[in-house]
Amino acid sequence: MQNHFPFWKNLIILIVFVVGIIYALPNLYGNDPSVQLSSSTTTKLEQSKADKIEVSLKTVDLNLKSFEFNANKGKILARFHNTDDQLKAADFLRESVGRHLTVALNLAPATPEWLRALGASPMYLGLDLRGGVHFLMEVDMDAAIKQAEDRYNSDIRSALRAVKIRYQSISKENGFIRIKLKTEETKQATMDLLDDDFRELTVKEADEPLVLLVKLSENEQREIKNFALAQNMTTLRNRVNEIGVAEPVVQQQGDHRIVVQLPGIQDTTEAKNILGKTATLEYRLVDIEHDVQKAVEGSAPVGSRLYYEKNGSPILLKRHVIVTGDQVVDASSGFDQQGSSAVFITLNGIGAKKMGDMTHKNIGRPMAVIFVEYKSEIRIVDGKKIRHKEKIEKVISVATIRDSFSKRFQTTGLDNPMEARNLALMLRAGALAAPVDIVEERTVGPSLGQDNIDKGLMSVVVGFVLVLVFMAIYYKTFGLVANIALAFNLIVIVAVLSLLQATLTLPGIAGIVLTVGMAVDANVLIFERIKEEIKIGNTPQSSIFSGYEKAFATILDANITTLLVALVLFGFGSGAVKGFAVTLSIGILVSLFTAIWGTRMIINWIYGNRHIDKLSV
Amino acid sequence: MFKQNIDFLGKRKIALVFSSVLIISSIVSFAVNGMKLGIDFTGGTLVEVGYQQAADLTVLRTALDEEGFLDATVQNFGTTKDVLIRIKPREGVSNVELSTKILKIVNRNATEPATIRRVEFVGPQVGDELTEDGGLALLYSMFGILLYVAWRFEYKFSIGSVVALIHDVLITLGFFSILQMEFDLTVLAAVLAVIGYSLNDTIVVYDRIRENFRTLRKDSSENIMNISLNQTLSRTLMTSITTALVLIALAVLGGEIIHNFAIALLIGVGIGTYSSIYVASPVVLALGIVQKDLMVPIVEGEDIDFMP
Numbered sequence: 001m002q003n004h005f006p007f008w009k010n011l012i013i014l015i016v017f018v019v020g021i022i023y024a025l026p027n028l029y030g031n032d033p034s035v036q037l038s039s040s041t042t043t044k045l046e047q048s049k050a051d052k053i054e055v056s057l058k059t060v061d062l063n064l065k066s067f068e069f070n071a072n073k074g075k076i077l078a079r080f081h082n083t084d085d086q087l088k089a090a091d092f093l094r095e096s097v098g099r100h101l102t103v104a105l106n107l108a109p110a111t112p113e114w115l116r117a118l119g120a121s122p123m124y125l126g127l128d129l130r131g132g133v134h135f136l137m138e139v140d141m142d143a144a145i146k147q148a149e150d151r152y153n154s155d156i157r158s159a160l161r162a163v164k165i166r167y168q169s170i171s172k173e174n175g176f177i178r179i180k181l182k183t184e185e186t187k188q189a190t191m192d193l194l195d196d197d198f199r200e201l202t203v204k205e206a207d208e209p210l211v212l213l214v215k216l217s218e219n220e221q222r223e224i225k226n227f228a229l230a231q232n233m234t235t236l237r238n239r240v241n242e243i244g245v246a247e248p249v250v251q252q253q254g255d256h257r258i259v260v261q262l263p264g265i266q267d268t269t270e271a272k273n274i275l276g277k278t279a280t281l282e283y284r285l286v287d288i289e290h291d292v293q294k295a296v297e298g299s300a301p302v303g304s305r306l307y308y309e310k311n312g313s314p315i316l317l318k319r320h321v322i323v324t325g326d327q328v329v330d331a332s333s334g335f336d337q338q339g340s341s342a343v344f345i346t347l348n349g350i351g352a353k354k355m356g357d358m359t360h361k362n363i364g365r366p367m368a369v370i371f372v373e374y375k376s377e378i379r380i381v382d383g384k385k386i387r388h389k390e391k392i393e394k395v396i397s398v399a400t401i402r403d404s405f406s407k408r409f410q411t412t413g414l415d416n417p418m419e420a421r422n423l424a425l426m427l428r429a430g431a432l433a434a435p436v437d438i439v440e441e442r443t444v445g446p447s448l449g450q451d452n453i454d455k456g457l458m459s460v461v462v463g464f465v466l467v468l469v470f471m472a473i474y475y476k477t478f479g480l481v482a483n484i485a486l487a488f489n490l491i492v493i494v495a496v497l498s499l500l501q502a503t504l505t506l507p508g509i510a511g512i513v514l515t516v517g518m519a520v521d522a523n524v525l526i527f528e529r530i531k532e533e534i535k536i537g538n539t540p541q542s543s544i545f546s547g548y549e550k551a552f553a554t555i556l557d558a559n560i561t562t563l564l565v566a567l568v569l570f571g572f573g574s575g576a577v578k579g580f581a582v583t584l585s586i587g588i589l590v591s592l593f594t595a596i597w598g599t600r601m602i603i604n605w606i607y608g609n610r611h612i613d614k615l616s617v
Numbered sequence: 618m619f620k621q622n623i624d625f626l627g628k629r630k631i632a633l634v635f636s637s638v639l640i641i642s643s644i645v646s647f648a649v650n651g652m653k654l655g656i657d658f659t660g661g662t663l664v665e666v667g668y669q670q671a672a673d674l675t676v677l678r679t680a681l682d683e684e685g686f687l688d689a690t691v692q693n694f695g696t697t698k699d700v701l702i703r704i705k706p707r708e709g710v711s712n713v714e715l716s717t718k719i720l721k722i723v724n725r726n727a728t729e730p731a732t733i734r735r736v737e738f739v740g741p742q743v744g745d746e747l748t749e750d751g752g753l754a755l756l757y758s759m760f761g762i763l764l765y766v767a768w769r770f771e772y773k774f775s776i777g778s779v780v781a782l783i784h785d786v787l788i789t790l791g792f793f794s795i796l797q798m799e800f801d802l803t804v805l806a807a808v809l810a811v812i813g814y815s816l817n818d819t820i821v822v823y824d825r826i827r828e829n830f831r832t833l834r835k836d837s838s839e840n841i842m843n844i845s846l847n848q849t850l851s852r853t854l855m856t857s858i859t860t861a862l863v864l865i866a867l868a869v870l871g872g873e874i875i876h877n878f879a880i881a882l883l884i885g886v887g888i889g890t891y892s893s894i895y896v897a898s899p900v901v902l903a904l905g906i907v908q909k910d911l912m913v914p915i916v917e918g919e920d921i922d923f924m925p
Contacts, residue, residue: 128874136743268736269717439740441716447667448734455872462870463863470859507803510867510875514810514882517863518817521856525821528852554824557769558817561762565813568758569806572750577806584810 002545003608005601013601016593017488023495026115026122031107032065033086035093036246037076038102044074045101053097060092077108105264106246123497126505126579127442129456131449132263133271136440137236139256144228144434145221152201153177156214159197165189168210177214178206187212225256231433233258238429239274258436268443276436279373279426280325281345281411283355286366286398287316307370309395310413317368317395322358327351331427333420341420342412345427356406368398369411371423456509463513464490471520475527477606477616478599482523485598489519492590493583502586505579515587521558522595526551527617540615544607548600555596563588625846625894626839626902632895636784643791650794655801656737658751660706660744662715665735666723671697672731680722695873699734706741751805755786758812770823771911773904778819781897785815789885793877803878811885814860818853818893825849826898830911838906842898850894857890 037053039045050069057064057078065079080086086105094103107130109122127134149172156177160167167190168180181187187210194203194212200220206213216224233250236258240248249261265271287304295306296314304316330346347355359367371394397413414420444452467486471479493512497504530547534540566588569581607615656663666672674691677700681689686704694701702719716736724730739747759779766775789808793800825845833841861883868879 138740138742272717437740438738440743441736441738443716443733443736445667445732445734447732448665452872452874455870455875459863459867459870459875463866466862466866467859470862474855506875507806507878510803510871510878513863513867513871514860517860518814518856520859521817524852524855524859528849528855532848554821557824558820561765561816561820562813564761564765565758565809565816568754568761569809571757572754572809576802577809580803580806580810584813 002541003604005604005608009597010601013597016492020488020492020495022115022118023120023498024491026109026111026120026498027494029110029112029122032079032081032110033083034077034079034106034108035086035090036104036106036108037078037093037097038104038241039074039100045069045076046074047071050076053093056096057089057092060089062089064089077106079108079110102241102244104244104246107264121498121501123494123504124501125453126503126508127261127263127449128444128506129449129453129504130263131444131446132261133265133268134440134442135260135262135272135275135438136253137258137260137275137436138439139229139232139258140435140437141225141228141256144224145216147434148216148220148224149175149177152198152214152216156194156198159193160190163189163193165193173213175215179212179214181210181212184210228434229256229258231430232436235430235432236260236275236436239425242425242429243271243274257439264446268441272438272441274422274425276438277373277422277426279371279423280431281328281343281423281427282324282370282372283322284317284320284368284370285322285358285362286368287318288365290316292316307368307393307395309398315368315395315398317370322367323347323351323355325427325431327354328427331424333417333424335417336410336412338412340412341414341417342410343414343420343424343427344408344410346408347406352406355409356404359401359406360404363401363404366398366400369396369413370394371396371414452506456506459513460490460509460516464516467516467520471523475523475617478523478527478530478603481599481602481606482520482527482595484602485523485594486516486519488598489587489591489594490516492594493587496586496590497583502582503579504583505576507576508579508583511580511583512587515584515591518562519587519591519595522551522555522591523599525555525558526595526599530615530617534615534617540607540612543615544603548596552596555592559588559592623847623850624843626843626899629895629899629902632899636892636896639788639791640784643787643794646791646794650797652790652794652800653797654748655799655804656703656739656744657802658744658748658800660739660741662704662719663735663737664702664704664716664719664723664733665694666700666702666720666731667734668698668700668731669729672700674700677702677723680725681719684718684722686719686722700731747802751802754805754809755812758809759783762812762816766820766823770827771906773901773906773910774823776904777897777900778816778823780900781819781892782812782815784892784896785811785885785888788888789881792884793881798877798880801877803875804881807878807881807885810882811889814882814886815889815892818856818889819897821852822846822849822893822898823901826901827911830908834908838902838908842902846894846898853890853893857886860886 037045047069053076054067054069057067062085063081064085065081068077068079069075070077078089080089090103090105093101097103111121153170153172156179157170165186166182167186168182169178170180171178179190181190190212191203194201194214198214200217200223201214202217203212203214205211229252233252237248237250240250240260240262243262243265245262245265247263249259251259251261253259260275262271287301290301290304292306292314295301295304295316300306300316303319305319307315307317309315327347327350328345329348332344334342334344336342373392373394397411414423464486468483471482471486473479475482490512493515526547529551530543533543533546533550538546563585566581566585569577570585572578572581672693674693678689678691681691681702688705690703692701693699702723704715704719716738720733759782762782763775763779766778786808789811790800792798793804822845825848826842829841829845829848830838833844836844864879864883864886868876868883871879
């Protein structure tokens with residue numbers, strides 16, 4: 001029996017069709033303007049707290065659509081009917097709970113409950129469609145290695161001192177740490193010590209007598225780079241959370257770059273400031289034993305360094321740092337009793353102990369707080385990139401220790417509330433392990449994003465209709481069948497994109513438009529083949545049969561090569577191109593299914609199992 | 618359908634001249650005009666702002682000049698209300714702060730503030746990498762195709778298809794060079810898609826040539842190719858028309874950002890259709906294809922084409 005599909009084949013096609021419709025459906029519902037709340041510290045938001053927030057929100061004159069608490073993620077999502085209410089609610093929440101919670105505006109998909117229960121959600125729109133910022137940041141690995149060398153430099157010194165090996169000098173030289181010793185015995189002892197305690201270093205003897213050259217092993221260098229990247233990702237993630245973005249993306253790209261995407265953010269200056277900054281605090285004792293004036297003239301005493309206060313007067317500070325920002329576990333900004341900006345700091349155990357000991361021993365002596373900021377940027381000079389680095393140290397306050405304190409205390413002397421707020425944020429989020437540079441930035445405003453969606457949609461619709469009309473005129477009944485398959489094709493593409501949650505971008509939409517044009521190709525091949533078969537005198541039934549059979553190999557060959565190119569495009573990897581490759585590949589695969597089996601099923605229904613004299617093709 | 622019997626291969630000398638003229642003009646234009654590369658490849662900063670009313674470009678240019686941005690190009694983008702400002706990578710200035718600075722200048726002289734529609738900054742190192750990766754992507758796809766076609770057909774066919782593809786890519790790029798249209802990342806994607814499309818066309822023709830070589834044993838190679846081209850002609854044209862239809866929709870309605878992408882594809886689809894007829898097959902003929910090359914059934918036994 002020709003031109004009849006077995007029951008199971010029909011069933012599979014219909015199931016794909018129904019599933020496709022269900023998973024494409026969420027895209028028809030819009031978005032709810034909503035506010036997302038999450039904890040700004042590591043402790044998760046609890047049910048009781050969420051309930052309280054819900055009650056307080058209901059006291060405000062707002063039109064709350066729904067209030068959802070996700071206990072697993074510790075997140076609250078409050079949906080509203082319009083953006084006015086959303087903004088009002090966000091302001092209210094920032095004021096009432098903003099100190100402990102991150103408040104972010106969000107556009108949450110308004111997918112109905114029954115669809116969400118099936119795991120259906122709309123396509124994930126790229127930044128060029130929803131608006132937002134995309135940064136590509138490069139981690140300065142040379143700086144990370146250099147920092148590690150510095151650390152080993154001082155570790156080796158203390159290790160040698162600890163076992164009482166006396167050395168002539170330790171210095172850095174062409175990427176090596178150069179140790180000059182005094183005798184052969186100490187040289188041997190040093191080599192043994194390095195072998196035992198510094199396995200991650202490679203040691204070689206220099207041509208020069210009594211000199212050892214120490215270098216980081218390949219393995220250790222890789223470790224350091226991996227650590228710098230991982231640490232920076234964590235820090236960036238923390239900072240992004242502090243900014244309050246609903247669905248941020250922080251992702252590794254290659255072995256030394258990080259992608260940061262902030263949907264909905266408009267103020268890129270602020271975002272750049274917070275992401276790229278390296279700011280911390282240092283607490284040091286003031287050196288009151290030595291004369292400041294002498295230091296100004298150029299002879300600072302060993303163990304102290306000359307600084308200048310805000311008002312310009314010189315001050316001598318001990319080189320020894322009591323605690324640094326690394327030991328801060330929590331920080332918040334606010335005002336002290338006098339009403340000037342302050343940062344409230346909580347230290348970890350080690351930091352608290354150090355601070356406790358030091359303040360206990362030094363009651364009555366002055367202590368200084370130094371604000372340290374590393375500014376680093378790449379400049380192009382004579383076509384070469386040169387990193388311009390600057391360490392800015394500001395003595396922000398000097399105060400007499402009146403009483404010993406350890407875990408919690410406040411630091412004043414910041415210029416304005418903004419500076420205090422940013423410093424608190426930096427301290428909370430942790431420092432960057434190595435400096436980062438923004439090597440690519442792409443910002444799309446919300447108006448352009450909506451424009452892109454509208455224009456993309458319009459081109460899909462118009463292109464689709466043009467193809468429909470053309471096919472119907474040229475191939476008549478068979479054309480109509482191809483059109484049904486084409487519509488089916490579009491629905492399944494949307495469903496697959498929604499299911500995979502692949503990012504849909506403007507070039508991605510272009511890929512869909514192109515697929516619409518090319519998807520009919522398989523049908524054109526089949527229909528032309530059927531026409532030929534009829535021309536050489538075959539019966540309509542056998543023409544349909546051999547038309548489909550003979551065109552199949554050609555269709556496969558032609559599509560595999562296109563798929564090959566789409567894969568190369570995908571591997572190419574850059575955002576715009578990738579989005580196009582994704583939709584193109586999905587489109588090709590789906591079109592194979594719909595154009596070969598989908599149309600065959602319908603054609604079989606129309607012509608199968610009966611006598612026909614003429615085909616409308 | 619009407620019976621076609623066009624002597625395509627008889628006109629291959631004319632086609633050779635035509636293709637040569639296009640390719641030589643493209644190469645001359647590369648040498649003389651070069652490509653107008655977008656910031657994706659050159660690096661630099663691009664700011665698109667939207668005004669409430671038609672923007673006064675002269676005022677904006679003067680303001681930018683005064684601030685030392687002498688190399689800034691200012692132009693309308695799509696509508697008179699939208700303005701695109703481009704700045705080359707600068708020496709001695711951090712690029713990160715550039716976009717912020719530009720926005721300040723834009724809004725300083727405006728009665729009503731312009732809104733940011735788009736900011737793009739691409740660091741020079743990223744631009745260089747993209748250029749390199751783009752070239753590699755072109756090479757890889759060509760190489761993959763060479764292997765696949767050699768495996769499925771025969772090496773003469775794979776050379777024919779790659780010659781046709783290089784032909785298409787050169788001419789599409791040539792158009793962009795001659796018309797000095799901006800070549801950015803999306804256009805590169807379009808050029809790669811052109812490779813996919815043109816190849817699709819070529820494969821369909823080759824498939825039919827292979828089939829006919831096996832069934833119409835007595836004809837000359839040239840005749841068999843002509844018959845194959847005629848048999849696939851209406852399919853070639855139909856698919857080109859439907860694809861061109863959607864591309865026209867995209868070029869007209871898709872907006873400025875996607876416009877050059879659509880144009881590149883349109884040119885490519887046109888050239889690709891031509892090359893699958895007048896370049897891919899004549900090359901195979903010139904390489905001296907004979908029936909014997911295709912007579913041995915190719916590895917797979919299930920090849921449907923081989924059935925009578």
